[in-house]
Amino acid sequence: xxxxxxxxxxxxxxxxxxxxxxxxxxxxxxxxxxxxxxxxxxxxxxxxxxxxxxxxxxxxxxxxxxxxxxxxxxxxxxxxxxxxxxxxxxxxxxxxxxxxxxxxxxxxxxxxxxxxxxxxxxxxxxxxxxxxxxxxxxxxxxxxxxxxxxxxxxxxxxxxxxxxxxxxxxxxxxxxxxxxxxxxxxxxxxxxxxxxxxxxxxxxxxxxxxxxxxxxxxxxxxxxxxxxxxxxxxxxxxxxxxxxxxxxxxxxxxxxxxxxxxxxxxxxxxxxxxxxxxxxxxxxxxxxxxxxxxxxxxxxxxxxxxxxxxxxxxxxxxxxxxxxxxxxxxxxxxxxxxxxxxxxxxxxxxxxxxxxxxxxxxxxxxxxxxxxxxxxxxxxxxxxxxxxxxxxxxxxxxxxxxxxxxxxxxxxxxxxxxxxxxxxxxxxxxxxxxxxxxxxxxxxxxxxxxxxxxxxxxxxxxxxxxxxxxxxxxxxxxxxxxxxxxxxxxxxxx
Amino acid sequence: xxxxxxxxxxxxxxxxxxxxxxxxxxxxxxxxxxxxxxxxxxxxxxxxxxxxxxxxxxxxxxxxxxxxxxxxxxxxxxxxxxxxxxxxxxxxxxxxxxxxxxxxxxxxxxxxxxxxxxxxxxxxxxxxxxxxxxxxxxxxxxxxxxxxxxxxxxxxxxxxxxxxxxxxxxxxxxxxxxxxxxxxxxxxxxxxxxxxxxxxxxxxxxxxxxxxxxxxxxxxxxxxxxxxxxxxxxxxxxxxxxxxxxxxxxxxxxxxxxxxxxxxxxxxxxxxxxxxxxxxxxxxxxxxxxxxxxxxxxxxxxxxxxxxxxxxxxxxxxxxxxxxxxxxxxxxxxxxxxxxxxxxxxxxxxxxxxxxxxxxxxxxxxxxxxxxxxxxxxxxxxxxxxxxxxxxxxxxxxxxxxxxxxxxxxxxxxxxxxxxxxxxxxxxxxxxxxxxxxxxxxxxxxxxxxxxxxxxxxxxxxxxxxxxxxxxxxxxxxxxxxxxxxxxxxxxxx
Ligand SMILES: [Zn+2]
Ligand SMILES: [Zn+2]
Numbered sequence: 001x002x003x004x005x006x007x008x009x010x011x012x013x014x015x016x017x018x019x020x021x022x023x024x025x026x027x028x029x030x031x032x033x034x035x036x037x038x039x040x041x042x043x044x045x046x047x048x049x050x051x052x053x054x055x056x057x058x059x060x061x062x063x064x065x066x067x068x069x070x071x072x073x074x075x076x077x078x079x080x081x082x083x084x085x086x087x088x089x090x091x092x093x094x095x096x097x098x099x100x101x102x103x104x105x106x107x108x109x110x111x112x113x114x115x116x117x118x119x120x121x122x123x124x125x126x127x128x129x130x131x132x133x134x135x136x137x138x139x140x141x142x143x144x145x146x147x148x149x150x151x152x153x154x155x156x157x158x159x160x161x162x163x164x165x166x167x168x169x170x171x172x173x174x175x176x177x178x179x180x181x182x183x184x185x186x187x188x189x190x191x192x193x194x195x196x197x198x199x200x201x202x203x204x205x206x207x208x209x210x211x212x213x214x215x216x217x218x219x220x221x222x223x224x225x226x227x228x229x230x231x232x233x234x235x236x237x238x239x240x241x242x243x244x245x246x247x248x249x250x251x252x253x254x255x256x257x258x259x260x261x262x263x264x265x266x267x268x269x270x271x272x273x274x275x276x277x278x279x280x281x282x283x284x285x286x287x288x289x290x291x292x293x294x295x296x297x298x299x300x301x302x303x304x305x306x307x308x309x310x311x312x313x314x315x316x317x318x319x320x321x322x323x324x325x326x327x328x329x330x331x332x333x334x335x336x337x338x339x340x341x342x343x344x345x346x347x348x349x350x351x352x353x354x355x356x357x358x359x360x361x362x363x364x365x366x367x368x369x370x371x372x373x374x375x376x377x378x379x380x381x382x383x384x385x386x387x388x389x390x391x392x393x394x395x396x397x398x399x400x401x402x403x404x405x406x407x408x409x410x411x412x413x414x415x416x417x418x419x420x421x422x423x424x425x426x427x428x429x430x431x432x433x434x435x436x437x438x439x440x441x442x443x444x445x446x447x448x449x450x451x452x453x454x455x456x457x458x459x460x461x462x463x464x465x466x467x468x469x470x471x472x473x474x475x476x477x478x479x480x481x482x483x484x485x486x487x488x489x490x491x492x493x494x
Numbered sequence: 495x496x497x498x499x500x501x502x503x504x505x506x507x508x509x510x511x512x513x514x515x516x517x518x519x520x521x522x523x524x525x526x527x528x529x530x531x532x533x534x535x536x537x538x539x540x541x542x543x544x545x546x547x548x549x550x551x552x553x554x555x556x557x558x559x560x561x562x563x564x565x566x567x568x569x570x571x572x573x574x575x576x577x578x579x580x581x582x583x584x585x586x587x588x589x590x591x592x593x594x595x596x597x598x599x600x601x602x603x604x605x606x607x608x609x610x611x612x613x614x615x616x617x618x619x620x621x622x623x624x625x626x627x628x629x630x631x632x633x634x635x636x637x638x639x640x641x642x643x644x645x646x647x648x649x650x651x652x653x654x655x656x657x658x659x660x661x662x663x664x665x666x667x668x669x670x671x672x673x674x675x676x677x678x679x680x681x682x683x684x685x686x687x688x689x690x691x692x693x694x695x696x697x698x699x700x701x702x703x704x705x706x707x708x709x710x711x712x713x714x715x716x717x718x719x720x721x722x723x724x725x726x727x728x729x730x731x732x733x734x735x736x737x738x739x740x741x742x743x744x745x746x747x748x749x750x751x752x753x754x755x756x757x758x759x760x761x762x763x764x765x766x767x768x769x770x771x772x773x774x775x776x777x778x779x780x781x782x783x784x785x786x787x788x789x790x791x792x793x794x795x796x797x798x799x800x801x802x803x804x805x806x807x808x809x810x811x812x813x814x815x816x817x818x819x820x821x822x823x824x825x826x827x828x829x830x831x832x833x834x835x836x837x838x839x840x841x842x843x844x845x846x847x848x849x850x851x852x853x854x855x856x857x858x859x860x861x862x863x864x865x866x867x868x869x870x871x872x873x874x875x876x877x878x879x880x881x882x883x884x885x886x887x888x889x890x891x892x893x894x895x896x897x898x899x900x901x902x903x904x905x906x907x908x909x910x911x912x913x914x915x916x917x918x919x920x921x922x923x924x925x926x927x928x929x930x931x932x933x934x935x936x937x938x939x940x941x942x943x944x945x946x947x948x949x950x951x952x953x954x955x956x957x958x959x960x961x962x963x964x965x966x967x968x969x970x971x972x973x974x975x976x977x978x979x980x981x982x983x984x985x986x987x988x
Contacts (some may be wrong), residue, residue: 129566243529
């Protein structure tokens with residue numbers, strides 16, 4: 001039976017993914033400094049093995065034959081998702097894939113060396129190479145998938161996401177934020193004038209911060225039997241669903257950045273831990289995509305973790321672990337602090353979408369050829385001025401050179417961040433609608449009903465439907481920016 | 495060129511080995527408790543992938559063709575060793591390999607459940623199954639390799655080792671030890687009567703023991719840029735040559751067991767770290783086998799680590815890290831303590847070979863059919879009485895049920911331990927012959943010349959020759975028990 005052959009095929013790929021994932025985590029957390037070269041070599045070889053097996057011609061035949069076999073509904077969905085993944089993986093000729101790997105590796109290296117000095121002139125030619133390559137790639141993907149070029153790129157990260165739905169939503173959101181940001185900043189200034197930001201008392205030992213972090217992780221539902229928390233330079237959530245490896249980074253003079261980072265990664269981890277185990281090796285059993293993943297992390301970090309109700313439960317824990325006896329009025333101004341800035345990764349939830357929408361607009365123009373790389377610094381600056389009132393013209397390092405995405409050949413990825421924020425707000429609103437007690441529950445440290453809804457409507461769905469379909473089935477409507485806008489107004493409006 | 499194809503083939507296998515090795519280490523040191531099932535599944539799948547690729551029919555063709563190509567001497571050696579490894583891996587039919595895996599897995603499980611209660615009757619039928627299977631395996635390997643059955647089994651662990659050389663050596667060693675042990679025990683009793691064993695002062699925090707261990711590791715040559723030390727229930731030396739993962743286990747009421755364990759594993763680690771890097775992915779660039787590996791660990795643990803000269807250097811470090819201001823007369827009776835016992839893994843360097851030779855004799859009889867499993871408890875007891883003067887008849891748990899080797903289907907492995915001890919003594923003697931300053935150097939913490947000899951004569955040789963050939967080339971003679979016997983006489987004789 002061809003379906004059985006595909007099951008074994010997925011299991012083999014799953015084992016290679018498992019290995020690559022743990023090797024990656026191990027590299028960041030446990031590898032000896034001198035082990036990097038051999039590790040890179042081993043991982044490249046295993047990735048090649050994965051790609052060769054995943055794109056083997058037999059797979060196409062097995063898929064075709066399996067379609068004629070008698071299958072359960074879940075098996076049909078699994079087969080469809082495998083086919084989607086197979087097509088996305090095989091739609092580029094292998095000589096192009098190799099060329100892309102070389103081009104983007106070189107351009108990423110150049111970016112790493114040119115960025116610290118903001119040397120735009122040195123970096124621009126490399127980016128030009130990537131852009132022209134991405135135009136080719138988008139055209140090829142578009143051809144195979146029958147999609148518009150930019151949609152065909154987004155399809156890799158979030159199946160079903162289309163500019164036709166996203167652009168109007170982003171346009172509305174941008175219009176709102178451009179007006180809202182100055183008002184929210186003014187309101188904040190007024191509050192801080194009355195009551196200045198409480199200074200941190202100072203010394204927070206790593207072990208105590210870790211104990212606090214783990215208590216929070218467990219409280220919001222993370223299963224320590226299937227995961228752990230360790231330290232790495234760049235926090236991430238890796239590993240495998242049966243063993244989620246979260247990492248964070250601690251400063252001893254400050255505790256909120258590590259704690260909010262832990263809550264964010266816990267959101268990613270909860271999604272992974274609660275994917276359907278029986279389908280773990282099939283694409284349909286894996287996390288749906290980047291925007292839903294980010295909706296899960298932002299749900300925990302922003303919808304829960306910056307909600308005053310949550311701090312009703314969390315403040316006593318901060319006191320227990322860090323001997324920091326803060327009131328709600330001490331804490332909220334810290335976790336709700338907003339400010340204009342040039343850097344996306346440092347942005348708060350009000351300004352972050354403006355950084356993303358700028359990139360979303362620019363990368364479409366770059367791909368379409370209506371903007372060229374040499375015009376990028378001016379285009380970036382103009383948009384920054386219009387949306388955030390900041391100029392980056394004489395600071396390309398913190399302008400168009402700040403992100404790794406473009407030099408590494410990731411186009412169509414940026415919108416996922418803000419789509420995640422919008423979907424998290426929409427999911428929260430859907431929960432609050434059917435469960436008016438949700439804030440009271442969270443204030444008491446009871447996350448069971450929130451998580452039950454998320455398990456039923458998001459986690460257990462894995463990749464059994466497209467991104468917009470999962471959102472629609474979960475919340476009863478299409479992507480709607482009204483929830484996020486209302487959320488910002490309520491939290492930052494006055 | 496077929497040689498180039500084999501190079502790529504070895505590189506692919508090397509990547510899978512790298513993954514399996516790091517996954518194994520990760521499992522023991524970092525895996526979440528609930529991650530075991532998925533990890534076992536992934537590792538089994540990757541092992542199957544490894545075995546399928548390693549034994550692929552193309553490999554035989556490439557080897558045959560490569561033999562006709564123009565190759566450098568090192569390439570010829572690599573090709574020969576690959577062929578040896580290929581033959582050893584393909585000499586069993588795959589249905590037998592599967593049956594063996596199932597049989598030994600079941601018998602090992604049964605052993606784990608029956609052992610704690612010493613339930614010999616429950617365990618014996620499983621062992622019978624393994625023994626009859628091992629008779630089949632030995633016959634098949636013997637047929638393909640043109641070796642006697644037991645030699646064919648040893649060939650997997652130590653290429654070139656033959657009973658024709660080993661049996662006379664073990665016979666001589668046993669005869670010596672049976673006389674020597676009572677005399678050595680009497681001499682020890684006399685010494686301890688005059689000066690009783692110094693009690694340990696008590697509390698040794700894990701962090702301090704670890705710092706002491708790492709200082710010792712570095713001193714004897716371990717490269718912390720390509721390795722690390724962590725904690726696991728069962729100490730081991732795993733990882734890969736570019737990133738050797740050593741582990742140990744600490745007791746806080748005692749420091750010598752962890753420290754000597756660290757020195758032992760450091761010996762394994764030094765061997766791995768100093769294998770020739772350019773050949774890392776070919777079988778000829780890997781560690782030669784179990785007995786040479788054990789000679790390297792025992793060299794560091796016994797020849798260096800229990801040498802009074804070493805403690806001249808090491809005692810001040812114990813004082814620095816553990817505030818334990820001991821004299822040589824306090825310490826040596828601890829590290830030279832010997833006693834009769836039933837358990838191999840608890841044995842000292844005088845009694846250990848008697849445990850091994852007993853198993854070496856019995857497993858040959860079991861394979862030859864001159865002994866049956868039902869006669870094993872009596873046979874074991876008789877040999878224990880004759881060599882160590884201890885009865886195990888009413889304690890099968892600490893008699894023939896104590897080791898995992900037989901239930902898991904490892905026959906021909908046991909001699910490696912004592913061969914390692916003999917070879918370590920023979921290597922030490924070879925060094926002392928050409929470098930009369932060796933003890934003075936060690937007393938000063940200078941291990942450079944000892945390691946230079948080992949690098950030139952053992953480590954860099956990797957698997958470019960058979961086990962006996964490497965020993966002969968390094969020391970100028972065949973395996974000779976006189977060195978180990980002289981070593982024991984000098985250390986324990988009076
Ligand atoms: Zn995230
Ligand atoms: Zn060992």
